[in-house]
Every structure is written in C-alpha cells, then in structure tokens.
Amino acid sequence: MMRPTAANMQAIRQHTTNIHALIIRDMMVRFGRDNLGFLWTILEPMILCSGVLVIWSNIHSATVHGVPVIGFVLTGYMPLTLWRHMTNSIMRIISNNSGLLYHARLSHFDLIFARLILEFISTTAALTVIYGVLLAVGLAEPVQDWGLLLAAWIFTGWLHAGLGLLLSTAVELYEWVDRFIQPLQYLMLPLSGVFFMVDWLPSYAQRLIVWNPAVNCFEMFRAGYFGESVTTHYHVAYIAAWSFALSMSGLVAVQKSRAKLNV
Numbered sequence: 001m002m003r004p005t006a007a008n009m010q011a012i013r014q015h016t017t018n019i020h021a022l023i024i025r026d027m028m029v030r031f032g033r034d035n036l037g038f039l040w041t042i043l044e045p046m047i048l049c050s051g052v053l054v055i056w057s058n059i060h061s062a063t064v065h066g067v068p069v070i071g072f073v074l075t076g077y078m079p080l081t082l083w084r085h086m087t088n089s090i091m092r093i094i095s096n097n098s099g100l101l102y103h104a105r106l107s108h109f110d111l112i113f114a115r116l117i118l119e120f121i122s123t124t125a126a127l128t129v130i131y132g133v134l135l136a137v138g139l140a141e142p143v144q145d146w147g148l149l150l151a152a153w154i155f156t157g158w159l160h161a162g163l164g165l166l167l168s169t170a171v172e173l174y175e176w177v178d179r180f181i182q183p184l185q186y187l188m189l190p191l192s193g194v195f196f197m198v199d200w201l202p203s204y205a206q207r208l209i210v211w212n213p214a215v216n217c218f219e220m221f222r223a224g225y226f227g228e229s230v231t232t233h234y235h236v237a238y239i240a241a242w243s244f245a246l247s248m249s250g251l252v253a254v255q256k257s258r259a260k261l262n263v
Contacts, residue, residue: 076195
C-alpha cells in the first residue's frame with residue numbers, strides 16, 4: 001500500500017488553499033463584499049425554487065398521482081437546480097480566468113473544482129433552508145430516509161459535474177457548441193424526471209426512460225424523501241457507473257485541451 005509522501009501532502013495542502021481562496025474570490029466577484037452578497041449564493045436558488053413552489057401549489061390540487069404536490073416539486077426542482085448550476089457554472093471558466101493561470105501554483109483544475117464546490121454548497125444550503133421552512137410550517141413531509149436522500153443528492157451533483165466538464169471543454173474548443181447547450185438542456189428537461197415519476201408511465205416507456213441516468217437520480221432522491229409511500233425505479237450501480245465515466249472523461253478532456261487553449 002502506497003503511503004502519501006511529504007511532497008504529495010504539500011501538493012494537497014496547496015490545492016486546498018488555492019480552492020479555498022478561489023471560492024472566496026468567486027463569491028466576491030459575483031455577489032460583492034457585503035454580507036448580503038455572500039447570502040446571495042443561497043438566496044438565488046431559494047428564490048427560484050420558492051417561485052415554482054408557489055405557482056405549482058396554486059395551479060394543482062394538493063396531490064398529483066397521490067403524491068403531495070409540494071414534496072413533488074421540491075424533489076424535482078432542487079435537483080434540477082443542482083444540475084443546472086453544476087453544468088452551466090463552469091462554461092468558459094478556463095478562458096475567462098486564463099490570467100490567473102500565470103500563477104505557477106494555480107492550476108486549471110483548481111478553478112474548476114472551486115466553482116463546482118461553491119455551486120454544490122450553495123445549492124445544498126438552499127435546499128436545506130427551503131425544506132426547513134416548509135417543514136416548520138407544515139407544508140413538507142419529514143424525510144423518510146436521510147441516507148438515501150443524501151446519496152442521491154451527491155450522485156446528482158457528481159453526474160452533472162462530469163457532464164459539465166465535457167460540455168465546458170467542448171465549448172472552449174469549439175465556440176459554436178455554446179449555441180446548442182441551452183436548447184439541448186430544454187429538450188432534455190421533459191425526459192429528465194423533473195415533472196413525472198417513472199411509475200406513472202406505461203410499462204414500455206418505463207423500460208426506456210430508466211436508461212437516462214438523470215431519471216435514476218430523481219427517482220432515488222424521491223425514494224429517500226417519500227420512502228415506501230411511492231414506487232420508484234432506479235439503479236445505484238448504473239448512476240455510479242455513469243457518474244464515474246463522465247467525470248473521468250471530463251477530467252481527461254480538460255487535461256488534453258490545455259495545449260490547444262495555451263493554458
């Protein structure tokens with residue numbers, strides 16, 4: 001078994017310091033230096049999700065297919081918010097911050113991981129606050145399986161971080177790809193599992209839709225939230241395989257693109 005050397009530990013500490021500094025910098029650049037500015041990292045996704053919750057609760061009955069509508073929207077829109085933040089936040093991050101890479105100790109991976117960590121933490125905080133408020137006022141149900149819910153949330157972030165790495169590399173190398181990102185995301189939205197549960201679909205559609213790893217993430221998240229009161233369809237090994245493959249492919253793509261980007 002290989003033990004970490006002093007040089008490896010020093011490198012890890014250096015990258016940790018870099019990522020921490022970059023997270024603080026990103027928050028200052030995006031939201032300013034005052035206290036409310038830092039809170040916007042949480043308030044931004046909270047406001048968007050709250051608006052959707054208000055609209056759905058007013059145009060639908062209390063339940064949809066026997067599932068409480070507030071819980072259904074919460075377990076759909078918050079993973080969707082995480083998906084969007086993990087993919088869109090790193091578009092052109094290397095070219096837009098190329099000046100920082102002149103610092104010898106700062107790597108392009110530091111830039112990417114700092115942004116991904118910031119987006120994951122802020123969206124997680126937003127989910128926690130929204131759920132806490134809804135639970136306190138009696139509009140949300142208690143989570144049935146916190147372990148499963150947390151695992152699904154982490155998988156959702158991991159899966160779409162890997163996808164974001166691939167998309168961001170493609171955008172950096174081929175500018176025209178950027179024009180297709182948003183349309184493709186909108187086209188994938190109806191097939192992602194945000195607005196339906198697999199069990200509501202005909203059997204032939206169920207067999208097809210579960211090939212989409214994002215659907216498995218939504219189903220797993222709802223399984224953790226609602227527990228056995230709903231029927232869910234997901235495969236943890238399938239989600240893990242997709243997450244690992246996308247993240248490894250994305251990291252390799254970013255590394256290989258450095259020569260072409262001259263960074």
